[in-house]
Amino acid sequence: MKKFNFFICLFALVLISCGDDDDAMVPQCVNPINLEESNITFDSVALSWDDLNNTNSFTVEYGLSGFEQGSGTTINSTENSLLLTGLTANTTYDYYVQTSCDVSNVSLWSEVKSFTTLASPVIPQFLTNLSDLNLFSGNLADLTPTPYAFEYELSTPLFSDYAHKHRFIALPIGTTLGYEDDGLPIFPDNTVIAKTFFYNNDERNLSLGRKIIETRLLIKIEGSWETADYKWNDAQTDAVLDFDGSVVPITWIDAEGDINNLNYEIPSNTDCFTCHQTFNEITPIGPRLRTLNFVKNGVNQLQQFIDENYITGISSSDNVSALPVWTDDSYTLEQRARAYFDIQCAHCHIKGGFCETQSPLRLDFESSFDDSKIFDQRFSIQSRISNFIPGFSMPFIGTTTIHDEGVELLQAYLDTL
Known part of the structure; x- marks a missing residue:
């Protein structure tokens, strides 16, 4: 009986030893390294990684930032790169990559990597709702411009019944304004100039909110400017295209504590043309380089635009005259x-x-x-x-x-x- 047990143990040792030898003969499948993202757009990204196994079978799992592995979307690839499409704009994603050396030999998952898609591009068209144009990021009433735009102020602004104005210019991706002279810059096609009018409910306490009335747009389409106005709803959640104009009753408290009431007039498109036309062609009025050329918060605004490459063809604001404040x-x-x-x-x-x-x-x-x-x-x-x-x-x-x-x-x- 002891001899029988001895042979059984010996046989088991041989099997274990053989198993160890077989494992040693199969190289370990190494997980991908050097994960990189490139060509990030508002709805796509190109992923790539290095493979140390000389194989052609990979699995990518991705999902919203912080997702639990196993609950994401998985895609197989036969190359050490992959183009992800159909993503949500302005969103952060996590992703992992795994290598499959063969059916029974797969690597560990790579380290987690993240990327954030770009904001949706501006739609340079007069759509029904202002929100459809992608001019603002996040909550519309916050008036946060798209990343493709830059805000500006005028040295001497137009008076509009004491309304406040929020101004910005949205340029097509990859373009800039061009320098010509002290007047209007050269605007590329599909430029959008936006100006939003609002009243603070109480100038002594801005935390009490504001009433947004309208957003006026100028869009350059095939070399010519077109105008339109968007009237904000009472809920301050969106604005609707309005070519006819209207009257909005406004009440606000000024810095002296006085209550002010007026019937604010939103212009019709015909009214817009009356002011925004020179030789019967629609043209912007405010953003001339000489009206942008002034010091704001200790910095010359025009020079800042030049330095940030919003305007090209000029290197110094000193070359532009300045309209007095x-x-x-x-x-x-x-x-x-x-x-x-x-x-x-x-x-x-x-x-x-x-x-x-x-x-x-x-x-x-x-x-x-x-x-x-x-x-x-x-x-x-x-x-x-x-x-x-x-x-x-x-x-x-x-x-x-x-x-x-x-x-x-x-x-x-x-x-x-």
């Missing part, structure tokens, strides 16, 4: 008043503007004092800016109330003539 006392009274005239009035009172044949005034900043005819028309100017009478007051459209601070500036200037 109308509230800056370091400029002369005449410079401030002329800058105010330029941004408020010159789009109509200029050669080729809406009022070219109706008035001799030429109110662009570049016109000389004599050519401007301000002196000849000073009494008419004084009368039209000091009273609000529809069809008579200036500006002709776009306001329903007097800009007290602006009138004070212009009156002070006219009194010196």
